[in-house]
Amino acid sequence: MPGQAASSGPVRSRPRAERVSAFAQRHGALVALVLTAAVSALSFDSFADPGNLQNIAVSAAFLAIVALGMTFVIVSGGIDLSVGSVFALGGVLAAWGSRHGPLVALLLALTVCGGIGLVNGLLIARARLAPFIVTLAAMLGARGLMLNITDEGADTFLVAKDSLFADLGREKLLGVGVPVWITLALFLLGGVLLRRTRFGQHVYAVGGNEDAASLMGASVARTKVSVYVLSGLLAGLAGALNAAWLASGVTILGQGMELEAISAVVIGGTLLTGGMGFVSGSLVGVLLLKVIQNVINQIGSLDSAYQQVVSGAFLVVVVVVQTWLGRRRKARLTSPAA
Template identity: 80%
Template sequence: MTADVESPVHTVSTPEEEALGAGRSERLSALAQQHGALVTLVVAVIAASLSFDTFLTGDNLENMALSSAFLAVVALGMTFVIVTGGIDLSVGSLFALGGVLAAWGSRYGTVVALLLPLAVCGLIGLVNGLLIARSRLAPFIVTLASMLGARGILLSLTDEGSTTYLVDKDSFFATLGQSTVLGIGAPVWITVALFVLGAVVLRRTRFGQYVYAVGGNEDAAALMGAPVARTKISVYTLSGLCAGFAGALNAAWLVSGVTILGTGMELDAISAVVIGGTLLTGGFGFLSGSLVGVLLLKVIQNVINQIGSLDSAYQQVVSGAFLAVVVIAQTWLGRRRRVL
């Protein structure tokens, strides 16, 4: 009499189940890229609020919001550039130049104070775009040259930085930078409005589709009929306009055109955009992520200031280390999505 031996049961996944699992993993990877910075920001805010009694005070939050607004406007333009697979190193110098031009132009009225930096910085961005798109020069080299050139123009306008142009505190231009609405500074509301408009342009317009297409695969975008050169020119012009406008807003807030500002801002803007989930290789990114990246950098900076015993240089160390972790994570997630 033989005993029945149960044979092991082997489950075989059907192609449909494997495809469903792969699709789920790909969606999770995409969500991690898009919202990972937001989760980190929430955790950082909770940890800071539990560690420091002054972190969630109205004055501290208002200062963080105002200091974030100017970098956020610069990061807005940088997001469009990086989504196309480019880079713009000139924004820090354009930010400082825009502030000086706005302060100088404020003596002739608010319109001049706003239009002059937009015209000059937008023109420099246009030249960047033309050289990159038409002459096919490397964005790194072109924008590095513009960074040095804009800083040179700034120094020549201010007698090597010895002259500081002041804004009349009673002018409407100064009111634009220093007034508050519902207890929140006007520059913050302007920044929010610009991000809403930028998000609509990037996600809901044909131009936004071209931006993603150029960053995803430039040759394929050209074959589909996308205006590759015109799109590149447009995003670099937009980046120059955003940097100039941010500088003008900052001048209205400080009621002066400070010549030493903007140094290293291009790196902060790039860091914020990449931390927010935009791929340096192009083709993937969100403005909401860039805004979160800016806020996260400012929270890190504020926490270091709250500690008090740490030098401000630690903020650069922490930001650099965090950026390296984000880039490594993005690379891993990107490879995982391609495998799936």
């Protein structure tokens, strides 16, 4: 009997340890966001001001839409370095097309940016080229196309402030900016698509093990193409909404956005190795980065470069924790039963 009592301890501790690891993986960023926001609200009177919170939400909306597409790509085991340039290109194209109405502005941005995602997906899935190289080339190509359209950045296409397209970025609904509502709707749809549909199951399967996914009947190539098309479409849409918000297609935007999106997705609990992730975590990761940036701006004495330092530090910590948790989980699965 004493031996039985001694052996029952590890058996009960295993599920508890697994629950703690799962909670840290999925909700660690949310805990950090709540704590950071609470400390910031107590430290800075202006942080909790409705106008400041509105600015955080709107500025986070554009990055969040890009991060949503990046979530699908990373869960599938890929990476997309082109989203920053595609975001900027989408903004320029939408600003140029806005003179012909909001529908033309959106369709032009979505068609071209979705086409870039399609090319990325075909080269990666069909030609079996490395995602890093393909999307890096697409990043340079999209940026070059944008500079060609704007005469090396000398031309800036303006959006009429009284146009319907500008209203898409500047109007408010129930006191909240329209881009924020669009972002929330997209994340709701993205969550359903990733967690509740056969396509989402295939995305997880391809990211976990391509050979196993193929054996279970998933079309690996089609899934890969689809996630890159989705990433291009969402990056283009984010750029178009940003152009509507700024009332112009700004050519210098989007530089480094791909790294911000990757950071937000990984901080939100998605594994860089693929096969595991959640769109809600990516939204939390974006908000955490934007809150940190806002706090640094509120301090005033810190240079804006500290934003990149803090974001990089967060990313390193999260990747280290993910690796540690993954090794612990693997060790528990492979160890003999107590």
